[in-house]
Amino acid sequence: MGMTDTANEIASQPETWARAASVDGAALVAPGKRVLVLGCGTSWFMAQSLAELRESAGFGETDAVCASEFVPRRRYDRVIAITRSGTSTEVLDALRQIPAGTHRVAITAVDGEPVDGLVEERILLDFADERSVVQTRFPTTLLAVARRAYGEDLSHLVADGEAALAAQLPGDISTTEHLVFLGTGWTVGLAHEAALKVREAAQAWSESYPAMDYRHGPVAVAGARSLVWAFGAVPESLDEPIRGAGATPVRNGLDPLAQLVLAQRFAVALAERKGLDPDRPRLLTRSVILTQP
Template identity: 55%
Template sequence: MTLTSREIDSQPVIWQQALDTLADRATARLTARGARVLVLGCGTSAFAAESFAALREQAGFGETDAAYASEPWPWRGYDLVVLLSRSGTTTEVVQAFDRIPAGVRTVAVTGVADSPVAERADDVLLLDFADEESVVQTRFPTTFLLLARAAFGDDVGGLPAQAAAALSQPLELDPAALSHFVYLGSGWTYGLAQEAALKIREAAQAWSESYPQLDYRHGPLAVAGDTSVVWIIGEEAPGIVDDIAVTGARVVTSTHDPLVELVQAQRLAVAIAEHRGLNPDTPRNLTRSIVLS
């Protein structure tokens, strides 16, 4: 079993620990009712930021924007900036502090207490128990989103048990029969779809894509074929499954909560990597944190 596999399998326990120990702190740090909020991250953290922004607005807590810390982002008079970085050392996230006007409150979500991101922020939501040794992130972003959903009022108390039950069952996809992996989402689950596809690319060097669910019919559907799997994270739109199935692709619809579906996607990424003889913990050309000279 690879390190990534062990970290994936640990998520039910990690999620329960987060709910038991950090739910109140997450509510105090992340809700900020009525405030205008910007959430920044890179890579996986950028996708988690997108999901967070959609969840917060949907819950009625106020305007929320997500942006890549590595890209120029316009300032719109935000009251709070949340900065996501598992390692707390990502150069673009550290540099983002220099662009935030004085007096604007900042909250860092990180796995490392004495990191540059944590030290520069006004407040910290520390997820050190969810940190990972693997280059490929799995439990850190899911734990953050679980806490965010709890803070916004979602009933997520049953998700650790649901994840444990899903992890106890074998995956029903054969990596040897597939060469093309597509994830679709809508609203807050589009960020999960992007993260799922990234896991396939990172861990397994395989062809993966992600799209907003209804936009998939606007062009990308043309590539699907009998070695494709198209996985819909969250509720499927009427007619979308039939439209995809005619291509010969295998369509997977959600049978679990979207966060648990992401865990299943992580498992598939590891299975593909192992089928290809790759180590999913140490993808080529990647490091645990992008630190620029």
């Protein structure tokens, strides 16, 4: 990878994951509490993964909602807002609608921003903050914090991240025009995030789906210039219809967060091949701050 901020931040992930081991993630657990997780863009996809991880670990009902679509119809004991910058308008607006008495938690990378005044508790991942508009290490680091908090053994994670940085990129980047990412359980959010990286950095055609839904229509557009990536425990039975469409399935035995690193690298490499600067994605800014009418 080149010396762009995006490439450097992708390469730093094993280090930030190692540092995540010392972060207190107790605010993400709250056993028995009904929890809502909010975010926009990448943070919304991380909210989906976090919600699935928490609920499947047995800590209680957990919903994930895109902050711009939040309507205060349901009662929650705790709301977790994910916002790298601490300034995203839709996240702040959603927090302002949370009923009094609900415990509010922010996961952010920057100290002293507006989100601080809207929450009772905060997890600050300033060591995983990014210069790049395109998020890479902040979202993966927050999931490393959450997974440890939910009781997972991540002793393999740093080594898998380093392996993903050293691995050869799959497929043929010179002929690939279409990328599809599939996940199951908590890795569905990772699949959505991988597809977003390709769109943001490389302005390329990418899709993402829950794995077993891929055969219910989306496989129809796959062809010889398609790579179909599996995140986590995606059934191998899907490889047959993928190959039948002329596409190439992509699998490896790395941790799903490390699999995402490989997809991030692919997005940057594809951007550079197209003459694009991944540090300056088209029409995007580090934080979406809306002007009130």
